[in-house]
Amino acid sequence: MVARSTIPAGDFRTSYAADTMIFPTTTSRNFAILGVVLLCFAPQLFSEYWLSVSIQIGIFAIAALGLNILVGFTGQISIGQAGFFLLGAFTSAYINNTYAIPVFFAIPLAGVITALVGLIFGLPAARLKGLYLVIATLAAQYILLDFFSRAEWFSGGSVPASANPFSVFGYTLRGDRQYFYVVLAYVLISYILVTNLMRTRDGRALIALRDHYLSAEIMGINLTKYRTLSFGLAAFFAGIAGALYAHYQLVISQEGFGIERSILFLAMIIIGGTGSIMGTLMGTAFVVLLPESMEWLSHNLKGSALDKALALNNNITFLREIAIGLIIIGFLMFEPDGLAHRWRQIKTYWKLYPFSH
Amino acid sequence: MNTAFLIQLLVNGLVVGTLYGVVAMSFVLIYKATQVVNFAQGELLLIGAWVCWALLTKYQVPFWVGMPLTLVFMFAFGIAVQVVILRPMIGEPIISVIMVTIGLSTVFQAALKWMFGVNPQPFPPVFASTAVDIFGLQIQTVYVMSLVVSVLMMLGMAWFFKASKYGLAMRATAFNQQVAQSLGISVKNVFAMAWAISATVSAVAGVVVAVVNGVSSGLSAYGIKVFPAAILGGLDSVGGAVLGGIIIGLLENVAQYVDSQYLHWGNLYEIAPFYVLIIILMIKPYGLFGTKDIERI
Numbered sequence: 001m002v003a004r005s006t007i008p009a010g011d012f013r014t015s016y017a018a019d020t021m022i023f024p025t026t027t028s029r030n031f032a033i034l035g036v037v038l039l040c041f042a043p044q045l046f047s048e049y050w051l052s053v054s055i056q057i058g059i060f061a062i063a064a065l066g067l068n069i070l071v072g073f074t075g076q077i078s079i080g081q082a083g084f085f086l087l088g089a090f091t092s093a094y095i096n097n098t099y100a101i102p103v104f105f106a107i108p109l110a111g112v113i114t115a116l117v118g119l120i121f122g123l124p125a126a127r128l129k130g131l132y133l134v135i136a137t138l139a140a141q142y143i144l145l146d147f148f149s150r151a152e153w154f155s156g157g158s159v160p161a162s163a164n165p166f167s168v169f170g171y172t173l174r175g176d177r178q179y180f181y182v183v184l185a186y187v188l189i190s191y192i193l194v195t196n197l198m199r200t201r202d203g204r205a206l207i208a209l210r211d212h213y214l215s216a217e218i219m220g221i222n223l224t225k226y227r228t229l230s231f232g233l234a235a236f237f238a239g240i241a242g243a244l245y246a247h248y249q250l251v252i253s254q255e256g257f258g259i260e261r262s263i264l265f266l267a268m269i270i271i272g273g274t275g276s277i278m279g280t281l282m283g284t285a286f287v288v289l290l291p292e293s294m295e296w297l298s299h300n301l302k303g304s305a306l307d308k309a310l311a312l313n314n315n316i317t318f319l320r321e322i323a324i325g326l327i328i329i330g331f332l333m334f335e336p337d338g339l340a341h342r343w344r345q346i347k348t349y350w351k352l353y354p355f356s357h
Numbered sequence: 358m359n360t361a362f363l364i365q366l367l368v369n370g371l372v373v374g375t376l377y378g379v380v381a382m383s384f385v386l387i388y389k390a391t392q393v394v395n396f397a398q399g400e401l402l403l404i405g406a407w408v409c410w411a412l413l414t415k416y417q418v419p420f421w422v423g424m425p426l427t428l429v430f431m432f433a434f435g436i437a438v439q440v441v442i443l444r445p446m447i448g449e450p451i452i453s454v455i456m457v458t459i460g461l462s463t464v465f466q467a468a469l470k471w472m473f474g475v476n477p478q479p480f481p482p483v484f485a486s487t488a489v490d491i492f493g494l495q496i497q498t499v500y501v502m503s504l505v506v507s508v509l510m511m512l513g514m515a516w517f518f519k520a521s522k523y524g525l526a527m528r529a530t531a532f533n534q535q536v537a538q539s540l541g542i543s544v545k546n547v548f549a550m551a552w553a554i555s556a557t558v559s560a561v562a563g564v565v566v567a568v569v570n571g572v573s574s575g576l577s578a579y580g581i582k583v584f585p586a587a588i589l590g591g592l593d594s595v596g597g598a599v600l601g602g603i604i605i606g607l608l609e610n611v612a613q614y615v616d617s618q619y620l621h622w623g624n625l626y627e628i629a630p631f632y633v634l635i636i637i638l639m640i641k642p643y644g645l646f647g648t649k650d651i652e653r654i
Binding site: 071077121124134139140260267318319321322325332333 | 463
C-alpha cells in the first residue's frame with residue numbers, strides 16, 4: 001500500500017517535471033521501448049500455446065489494472081470485477097450482433113456501458129465512508145450473474161452467447177497470431193493511460209483519498225466524486241477486458257466467472273503490488289502461469305509417491321484454489337508491496353553490485 | 358392465495374432467518390471488536406458442520422459427545438486463526454486485512470472440498486420423531502430444535518455481553534481500543550476471544566443447518582447472506598443483526614412465494630436479498646440500528 005511513498009534516501013527531486021517523470025533514466029525508457037518492440041515479434045516466435053497464454057495475460061491484465069486503480073490507488077475493494085468483466089463480454093457481443101456496430105467500436109462502447117452499470121451499484125456505496133463498496137460489489141456480482149442466466153435475449157441464458165471475430169474496415173482478423181496485436185495495443189494504451197492518469201491532478205486526488213480521506217476532503221477533494229470516478233474506471237477496464245475476451249474466445253459462457261474469479265483478480269494485484277502499475281502486469285502473469293505450472297508439475301509427478309499420497313491429479317482444482325488463497329495471505333503478510341517491490345530491490349542490488357551496503 | 362403453502366414458507370423463513378441472525382450476530386461480533394469485515398464467516402460455519410459430521414459418521418461418536426467436541430475444536434480453531442493469521446496484520450491497512458479474510462475463505466473452501474469431497478452428505482438422524490404437532494401445524498422436529506437452539510444462543514450472547522466480565526471488556530474494546538487498553542484490558546485477548554466465540558457460534562449454526570439439510574459446500578452461502586442481514590440491521594449492532602437475519606429469511610421465502618405463485622421467474626429467493634442490500638445502501642445506508650458515522654475534526 002505504500003509503494004509510491006517509499007522513495008529511498010538521497011533520492012530527492014527538485015523540479016515538478018522530475019517528480020512526474022515516468023522513467024527515471026534514459027536506459028530504463030529505452031529498455032521499455034525495446035521490450036514492446038520485441039513483443040511485436042512474439043507471434044512469429046512463440047508457439048501456439050505460449051501465444052494463447054500471453055493473450056490471456058494481456059486481457060486479464062487490463063481488468064486487473066482497473067481493479068488496481070480502485071484498490072491500490074483509492075483504497076476501496078471490489079469483489080465484483082468478474083461480474084463486470086462478463087458484462088463487458090456480453091455487451092460487446094450483443095451490440096455487435098444486434099445493432100451491427102463493428103467490433104472495433106463495440107469494444108470501447110462495451111467498456112462505457114459496463115462503467116455506467118457499475119455506477120448503479122457503486123454510487124450508493126461510494127457516497128458512504130468506510131468499506132461499503134466491497135459489500136455492494138458482492139451484491140453486484142450475484143445480481144449480474146443471476147441476470148445473465150435469466151436474460152436470454154442478452155446473454156443467451158443457459159446457452160453460451162456467440163461473438164464475432166475482430167474486424168477492421170472489412171478485414172477480419174483470424175487466429176491468435178493476429179489477435180495478439182489487438183490485445184497488445186489495448187494493453188499498451190490502457191497502461192499508458194493509467195500511468196498518465198496518476199500524474200495528473202485527478203490521479204493525485206485518488207492517492208490522497210487513499211492515504212487520508214479526511215485530510216483530502218479538508219483540502220477540497222470531493223470524496224464522492226473521486227470514489228465514484230475510480231469505481232467507474234475499474235468497471236470500465238473490466239468491461240474492455242471482457243469485450244476483448246469475448247472476441248477472442250468467440251463463445252462466452254458464464255462458467256468460471258463466479259466470485260472465485262473476482263478473488264483471482266484481487267490476487268493478481270495483491271501479488272503484483274497494490275498501487276503499482278507495472279506490478280499489475282507481473283501479478284497477472286504470475287496468477288495465469290501458476291495453474292499452468294501446477295498442471296505441469298502434477299503431470300510430471302504422476303505415479304510418484306507424493307502423487308499417490310495426495311491424489312494430486314484428481315484434486316488439482318482444489319489444490320490450485322488453496323495455492324491461490326495461501327499466496328494471497330502470504331503476500332499480504334510478508335510482502336504487502338508485492339512483486340513490484342521485490343523487483344525494485346533486485347534492481348537496486350544489481351545496481352550497486354558488488355558493493356551493496 | 359395458497360395459505361397453507363404461505364404459512365409453510367413463513368415458518369421456513371423464520372427458522373432460516375433466525376439462523377441467518379445467529380451467523381450475522383457472530384459476523385458483527387468480529388466487526389465490532391476488531392473492525393474486520395470477515396469474508397470467511399460462512400467457511401467457519403462449514404468447518405463446524407464438517408467436523409461434527411466427521412465425528413458422528415467416521416468415528417461413530419454419539420451426538421451429545423460430538424457436538425461439545427466440535428464446539429471445543431472451533432473455539433481453539435478461532436483462536437488459532439486469529440493468532441496465526443490476523444494478529445500479525447494488526448496495524449496494516451484495513452483493506453489488507455479484509456483481503457486476508459477473502460484469501461482465508463478461498464483456502465478453507467478448497468481445503469474442505471479436498472478433504473470431504475464435493476458431494477453433499479446426509480447428517481445422521483439426531484431425533485427419533487420427525488415431526489411435532491404445534492397448533493395443528495405439522496412442523497419438523499429439526500426446525501423446532503433449530504429455532505430453540507438459535508434463540509438460546511441469542512440469549513446466551515445477550516447475557517454474555519450484559520453481565521459477564523469478558524463481555525464488558527469486549528464492549529469496552531469495541532467502544533474505544535486505546536481507552537480500553539489503558540484501563541488494563543488485554544486487547545489481544547479480546548480479539549482472540551471475539552474470533553473464538555464467533556467461530557463457535559457459527560459452528561453451532563452450521564451443525565443445525567447440517568442436521569436439517571445435510572452437509573455440503575453450499576452451506577457457506579450462509580456467510581454471504583450475512584451481508585444483507587448485517588447491512589439491514591446496521592453493521593455494528595448485534596441486535597440489529599439478529600433482526601436483519603430474521604427479516605432476510607422471511608423476505609427470501611416471501612419472494613419464493615410470490616415467484617412461484619405469480620411471477621414464475623425462478624430462483625428469485627436466492628437473489629432477492631442482494632437487491633434488498635443495494636436498496637438499503639441507497640436509502641438507509643447505516644441500517645436500522647447502526648451508528649451513523651459522524652466525524653469530528
